[in-house]
Amino acid sequence: xxxxxxxxxxxxxxxxxxxxxxxxxxxxxxxxxxxxxxxxxxxxxxxxxxxxxxxxxxxxxxxxxxxxxxxxxxxxxxxxxxxxxxxxxxxxxxxxxxxxxxxxxxxxxxxxxxxxxxxxxxxxxxxxxxxxxxxxxxxxxxxxxxxxxxxxxxxxxxxxxxxxxxxxxxxxxxxxxxxxxxxxxxxxxxxxxxxxxxxxxxxxxxxxxxxxxxxxxxxxxxxxxxxxxxxxxxxxxxxxxxxxxxxxxxxxxxxxxxxxxxxxxxxxxxxxxxxxxxxxx
Amino acid sequence: xxxxxxxxxxxxxxxxxxxxxxxxxxxxxxxxxxxxxxxxxxxxxxxxxxxxxxxxxxxxxxxxxxxxxxxxxxxxxxxxxxxxxxxxxxxxxxxxxxxxxxxxxxxxxxxxxxxxxxxxxxxxxxxxxxxxxxxxxxxxxxxxxxxxxxxxxxxxxxxxxxxxxxxxxxxxxxxxxxxxxxxxxxxxxxxxxxxxxxxxxxxxxxxxxxxxxxxxxxxxxxxxxxxxxxxxxxxxxxxxxxxxxxxxxxxxxxxxxxxxxxxxxxxxxxxxxxxxxxxxx
Numbered sequence: 001x002x003x004x005x006x007x008x009x010x011x012x013x014x015x016x017x018x019x020x021x022x023x024x025x026x027x028x029x030x031x032x033x034x035x036x037x038x039x040x041x042x043x044x045x046x047x048x049x050x051x052x053x054x055x056x057x058x059x060x061x062x063x064x065x066x067x068x069x070x071x072x073x074x075x076x077x078x079x080x081x082x083x084x085x086x087x088x089x090x091x092x093x094x095x096x097x098x099x100x101x102x103x104x105x106x107x108x109x110x111x112x113x114x115x116x117x118x119x120x121x122x123x124x125x126x127x128x129x130x131x132x133x134x135x136x137x138x139x140x141x142x143x144x145x146x147x148x149x150x151x152x153x154x155x156x157x158x159x160x161x162x163x164x165x166x167x168x169x170x171x172x173x174x175x176x177x178x179x180x181x182x183x184x185x186x187x188x189x190x191x192x193x194x195x196x197x198x199x200x201x202x203x204x205x206x207x208x209x210x211x212x213x214x215x216x217x218x219x220x221x222x223x224x225x226x227x228x229x230x231x232x233x234x235x236x237x238x239x240x241x242x243x244x245x246x247x248x249x250x251x252x253x254x255x256x257x258x259x260x261x262x263x264x265x266x267x268x269x270x271x272x273x274x275x276x277x278x279x280x281x
Numbered sequence: 282x283x284x285x286x287x288x289x290x291x292x293x294x295x296x297x298x299x300x301x302x303x304x305x306x307x308x309x310x311x312x313x314x315x316x317x318x319x320x321x322x323x324x325x326x327x328x329x330x331x332x333x334x335x336x337x338x339x340x341x342x343x344x345x346x347x348x349x350x351x352x353x354x355x356x357x358x359x360x361x362x363x364x365x366x367x368x369x370x371x372x373x374x375x376x377x378x379x380x381x382x383x384x385x386x387x388x389x390x391x392x393x394x395x396x397x398x399x400x401x402x403x404x405x406x407x408x409x410x411x412x413x414x415x416x417x418x419x420x421x422x423x424x425x426x427x428x429x430x431x432x433x434x435x436x437x438x439x440x441x442x443x444x445x446x447x448x449x450x451x452x453x454x455x456x457x458x459x460x461x462x463x464x465x466x467x468x469x470x471x472x473x474x475x476x477x478x479x480x481x482x483x484x485x486x487x488x489x490x491x492x493x494x495x496x497x498x499x500x501x502x503x504x505x506x507x508x509x510x511x512x513x514x515x516x517x518x519x520x521x522x523x524x525x526x527x528x529x530x531x532x533x534x535x536x537x538x539x540x541x542x543x544x545x546x547x548x549x550x551x552x553x554x555x556x557x558x559x560x561x562x
Contacts, residue, residue: 136428
């Protein structure tokens with residue numbers, strides 16, 4: 001079951017979309033994916049803030065009242081189990097000039113079931129030869145222009161891995177195709193910096209703020225291939241899967257580290273926000 | 282007036298598109314824009330070949346019979362003046378996994394009038410701080426993930442320029458946001474190489490093959506900022522505008538060089554293919 005919001009109303013698929021909508025023609029827009037458990041969209045305001053910042057930097061109007069209304073109405077339909085809410089905002093239709101602002105952005109939202117069993121499960125990853133372009137503002141945003149991540153994910157799948165890690169033009173670790181990366185070394189937890197090509201992830205932010213309370217020191221940036229290979233543990237974070245331990249990197253086993261304490265922290269936060277421990281769904 | 286082809290038929294706007302179509306959600310697809318004059322789509326087969334190569338590399342089925350039929354039917358409606366034909370092919374709908382092949386690509390095509398007065402007119406350009414990521418296969422394709430070019434074009438527009446030049450991770454010239462770049466120095470014509478981040482442009486290919494016949498030597502690759510700044514002439518090529526001389530780079534005047542002979546060559550080729558000199562429309 002999927003529910004959909006488009007142009008101000010709940011509606012059934014498909015959409016009536018202009019063939020000139022720049023979301024479709026140029027990947028010109030932004031999106032967010034939120035985990036919804038028990039009808040509550042986790043980190044709702046943090047996602048909205050990030051989406052608004054990106055839209056503003058790209059010169060796309062942000063229809064905050066409509067977006068808020070869409071989230072509320074869609075979540076009301078999904079009070080049990082785990083769902084993924086996707087918000088998509090495009091520049092809408094403009095003349096053919098790439099630089100046009102646009103006047104009427106297109107907003108759509110969908111909500112569909114997600115399988116909670118994928119949360120906290122482990123993954124094998126490869127390192128991709130596709131560089132993360134940290135000079136492009138899109139590296140700090142969830143834009144609709146996702147082709148490089150699609151390509152790297154396809155490389156990973158061909159190598160029987162679940163995801164690929166991307167390094168930036170300085171050969172410093174930046175991100176995976178769909179997640180932030182954390183590297184554990186003793187009590188130190190390191191994660192790529194936003195100006196190195198990391199998305200300012202919502203779970204990433206929560207861990208940067210909260211992990212010191214359970215005994216970790218935090219460092220942003222400067223993760224080399226050597227540090228990654230020597231780590232006590234590596235894990236990925238994103239809003240839907242929360243945390244996934246990396247068990248192999250380019251076919252070589254990665255130690256498990258003290259990831260359990262961080263999983264506990266994220267499960268507690270989910271229960272605090274949504275009333276449910278995600279491991280019990 | 283715009284005519285549209287979608288899912289096997291000529292149709293009126295808007296489209297009935299799934300909100301999960303990966304063209305819309307992930308910029309996961311490819312496109313081509315063709316100049317149509319007198320009902321003839323210029324360099325038709327070269328565009329189709331490039332589109333098929335890109336689709337194949339991305340694992341997207343290429344429905345060549347439908348595409349051919351769409352071009353023929355749309356061009357028949359546009360026998361006079363100049364038109365822009367856009368072909369768009371997306372991966373269609375898949376599960377949420379980035380790596381999915383997809384089973385039924387979405388193909389659409391639109392044809393709309395273009396103003397022939399923009400052909401051969403001069404432009405002022407800036408150099409962008411956004412790097413061209415030549416490590417990404419998307420740098421060699423016209424994919425729907427165009428956000429970095431959109432961003433650079435917006436920077437150019439803010440600086441009262443028409444386009445932006447992009448350098449790659451080796452600080453070598455790669456492309457503009459919508460065109461290939463050529464640099465004239467005496468009798469030498471240089472253009473970025475495809476493995477440096479240049480799109481294998483159709484007009485670019487024609488000039489590489491034809492310019493020697495009018496006295497130019499050709500070189501692909503290795504264009505530094507210094508060479509660009511010292512050039513006798515700089516111009517942009519793409520399928521819609523054919524050739525546009527660059528008159529200023531970051532606000533500094535660029536010499537005109539021997540661009541007229543190359544404009545004559547392109548106008549002759551247009552007349553040969555379409556029966557009309559584009560300067561006479």
